[in-house]
Amino acid sequence: MMPKEEHEVTMLGGPHHPAPETTTVINIPSDNPVPDHVVWSLFNTIFMNTCCLGFIAFAYSIKSRDRKMVGDVIGAQTYASTAKCLNIIALVLSIILSIVFIILFARVFTELNQIVYHMKKDSQGY
Template structure:
């Protein structure tokens, strides 16, 4: 047994034989060791950066560039998407978010404007063809003598 731990118990230096509780406490002190020194405890802090997903909307911009490029909005949105991806690769998340937000806004406008102009063009073509067809039928009736 440890010589130093016997001095903590009453009766250990009086010549009285130790009881079971005294031996148990002496064993705990021997296992735990001496009290720690009052030296300052050094800690290490590791900052783990959470990767916030900044969408760059590059696929949407590419789609708008190919199919909905009215007023070149799809192309401009694609350029901002590429800038956003570049900023993200460098680690500038604020810049990437700014460029991505602009690309998203341009993509929305390109999509809405593209859908409206495409739908309007189709409706205009249907009216033009319907009018041309009715004029064609009227001229055929006049040529055949049907009045």
């Protein structure tokens, strides 16, 4: 004797009219219209993080990438624009500070060189 469940299955049989197969199409745009500036922000975070502007730009870049993944193009553009401005400011400030430090180093080196020269001159009795 067959169990009741198996008997019912054999009595019903398979579906006589199978449902049509459904397909899902996902359109992924080939071009990304919104640059998120993540690489530039990461570079500024590691090398030119003046006043933590590089880190803040990196945070906005990540927010821009998140908005882009969700499909919010306007939000992604807003965050990307902010990240770009912060990256530019961080880069300019870092370059200016680097130039100032080079000038100060050269000035101090020149002064020390003159002091050593005068000490040698005085010790030789000129």
